Amino acid sequence: MTAPLHESSAGASTATVDGVPADPGTPGSSDKGIQGRSPWKIAWTRLKRDKLALAGACVVVFLILVAVFAPLIVGLLGHPPDEFHEDQIDPLFGTPIGSWGGISSDFLLGVEPVNGRDVFSRIVYGARISLLVAFLAAVFAVLLGTVLGIVAGYFGGWIDAALSRVMDVMLAFPQLLFTIALVSVLPNEFLGLDGSGVRIAALVLVIGFFGWPYVGRIVRGQTLSLRNREYVEAAQSLGAGRFYILRKELLPNLVAPIMVYATLMIPTNILTEAALSFLGAGVKPPTASWGQMLSTAITTYEADPLFMVIPGLAIFITVLAFNLFGDGVRDALDPKGSR
Secondary structure (H helix, E strand, O other): OOOOOOOOOOOOOOOEEOOEEOOOOOOOOOOOOOOOOOHHHHHHHHHHHOHHHHHHHHHHHHHHHHHHOHHHHHHHHOOOOOOOOHHHEOOOOOOEOOOHHHOOOOOOOOEOOOOOOEHHHHHHHHHHHHHHHHHHHHHHHHHHHHHHHHHHHHHOHHHHHHHHHHHHHHHHOOHHHHHHHHHHOOOOEEOOEEOHHHHHHHHHHHHHHHHHHHHHHHHHHHHHHHOOOHHHHHHHHOOOOHHHHHHHHHHHHHHHHHHHHHHHHHHHHHHHHHHHHHOOOOOOOOOOOHHHHHHHHOOOOOOOOHHHHHHHHHHHHHHHHHHHHHHHHHHHHOHHHHO
């Protein structure tokens, strides 16, 4: 039983409408400070209280803006990412001239050893590759996992058994080895794409394809618990079809767990892309990639350790920001899960 919206107390004035004491049951007499809130407003209120999550969200938004406006940023603060600057390299040792990897007002993060490319520009353009692959792979995995998971959970029977076994096989498959083998046999041109475009498309498809079983398992489990709820049975009794129930009754109640897992999947995809680029299965040179920069730095880290530190920090900060934001979203949408 709900508490009354307004109670008069000693020394407190009674709410009035046009000078007449208002009846608590009449429209317009309720306290405006007490209003119904949707679950999304409640989640947003919880999220605003989490300072770490908000800090992570700010960093995520900043990284997205950097990736989107990379050409403008590089044009203002850096040099073309593939432009060589041999005058910034010591011809004897092949290391940047000056201390701290050649950092100066012209090269904000220094230059690469041997060739003298602008590290700042390559970090900015590398953010494009990492975020693009991570986001697209997450979208692909979420869409495929949601569809197959909700179908398996709702229909059950042999459909559920078959899809569950497919998920088990996919989870046991060696993703890194398969990706390296696939990329090694890819042609330079495929479906209108060429060079790094083929590699990016392959990374998105492979990472997303091996990521959907994780989403599918979560959606399947949630669907199993939701399909016997009263509102689903009520829709069935009114003659609603199966696909109507899937689309209108079950899917809206699965948005929260899907969003939580998507925000936590993106940093994993960033690490996977960096690992594949580090192993040579990522984008083709000279396209900038954080993992590729780390791989190049292996041979020069003793002479120029900063060249390894900078892309490593870029990966670390990006993954940490997404994880903090994802944890905050999870706690906001499912506060019981954090206890």
